[in-house]
Amino acid sequence: MAQHFTEAEWQQIETHLNAALPVDPQAYGLPERRDGSVVLMSWNIRKFGALTDRDGRKKSPGAMRMIERIAAHADLLSIQEQQEKTGALEALVTALGPDYDVIYSDVTGRSPGYRGMSERFAFLYRHDHVRLGHLASDLSYDRTAIAANMNEALKASFDTSVPGEDDPGYLERLMAWVQNTTQMVGAQFSTFVQFIRSPHLVEFVIEGPEGRYEIYAINAHLVSGKKRERQQEFFALLEWLLHDSRKTVSERGKIIMIMGDLNMDFDTSNDRRRIGIENYVTSINAKRKLDAKVNFPFLDGNFNTNARRTQTYDHIAWLADDTRLPRGRHNDLAGTLGSDQFDYGMFDFTQLFVEAGPGRMPDGTPDYARFAHDLSDHLPIWVRLPLPAADQRRFTTT
Template structure:
């Protein structure tokens, strides 16, 4: 099957118009702001997607007030087109390319934020996130022996490659796969920016440091956990700093690649791991609440949300690290829902189910493996292989 045709898009748009909020698109509700995260697969040249696709993406994205975007390519044309289609009230900021050294091969990505300037004010702190040199050096010294053992095959490869370049006979040596046993730095540097979420007149805004991350995806569970733990260490260190009074609350919105091959098995382990951060904060008497709502089952559903387009994993998350008692704490997650309409609430935009129903495809669980591949192939590249996730916050009232 090819990408979605014009006729198929007509069916999709017609079904969506008949029930605009059935598939999880958050309503525009007075007195609330909607935060979200969306990994839009290889968001690059405008010509890489059809007009129908751009219109659909813009329709979804303009329901958010602060949206983090992952997988923005070096060419910003598509990202800028998306922002322009969302309307004049939206502005954006974007990181430099990360994950690729300039001039060398690799897949460099940018991370971006789109915000509704009617409700969201951009602050004066914008930064990539990396581990400083002293911390990296300490890690190298503490793990010197195992790092040397791990790096030895790569050193031999470099020597063989240099010899081959001087005398190119036989096949060119191939680089070995090296799994670094300790965390040194992020495969893609997370991107952070300060924002204020404006409330009713004479109220104090939510002051947040938004963190946009696209963490490591690979076969190694340990590599994934190292990156996640390093990011948690960075955020928790920042939220605990006593002189961090300008933007004391952190909200992580990104593709964390937390679920692995078996969500039913892996989710409880991940949940226990994350909840230790909150327990440690409470034990220290810091007054900091750590909350990952997408680890819990929403009261309107029977199982946790899936966030990849194949509906098998929960890669994407929104995490709150807050001093502000007005922001939802983890113990309030079971109460979150559409009532009151101002929130707090959270959800996923399930465009896969929209496409399935509009195109009259049988339930996914009843499809053969080949039929599943054919169905997913129609939109995983054209639209995305991730679903947008969102968190609704009541606007400040005090």
């Protein structure tokens, strides 16, 4: 069984956090709940599924209390790694009380007879500011597109694996390729075919004083394999959303909000990732005459969102033509415009555990084994937006 903090150690951590918050209401990056704004949060909660199994509790009581405490600071929380069983999620909703509700997807990432990389996607939301809309759907490619992707992948595999007919080893290599290909070994393919886990879209409406944000929230946990596979899934998702943005963003005024674990480590530099995304979006917008503007603020903020604080895997980003939302050029103003204005951050529970004591090894470094399985190996990230108002027309710095 994985290690975890004892109950006494969890109480020590909670006491430390309780003492820090009156001094700094957003200690360790935990977002404060405020009347004039909403907090949108995303969190990969490692293997969040059954509450108990034959060995006892899957997560310790202290870990569940910490999850409840973090979730209580969100108006809308997107959860990844929600397992097939939902006992822990149901316990979380019950603990938070009647102000909260939940919606989650069917299991994705598996097929009959295969285990796959299956999980659900869940959204937890608070009724006083967030209302469930009318649309909920997986994002996937239709059969024609999958067949075209498969044919492209097969052609690429053939071109790289089978020599020309005049090569002495042609027949032997051809037969080996055919035998392997008929087994449909996905690892042979070097091009995108379909998402390993289909991202899930749910419509939410954030109500304010005589105004609203209409959001298509996209919960995604992209592939965690080779860097090329990660890159292919990420840009496939971005192109899918940009393709749909003419109808949803331009014509219907929706905000497409990506809230998930995108496993973006296909480049070593956040600056280079941001420039690459900007160039990609600009080229598609020019080609298709789209209006959507894209902002990935966590590429600007130098946030490392895994518990080891080495990678920016997790993102809250938006595609919108809504001038009330900040553009990328506004990201450095986050947290400077007023208590209820645009801000974003990350709850660094790794630092909390180290400074509280139980999460610190003798050399002062984090003891990841004590919490990475019991709580999570990802840190919760969040964005604050002001509640929409009747006179709200444009993101302003005044």
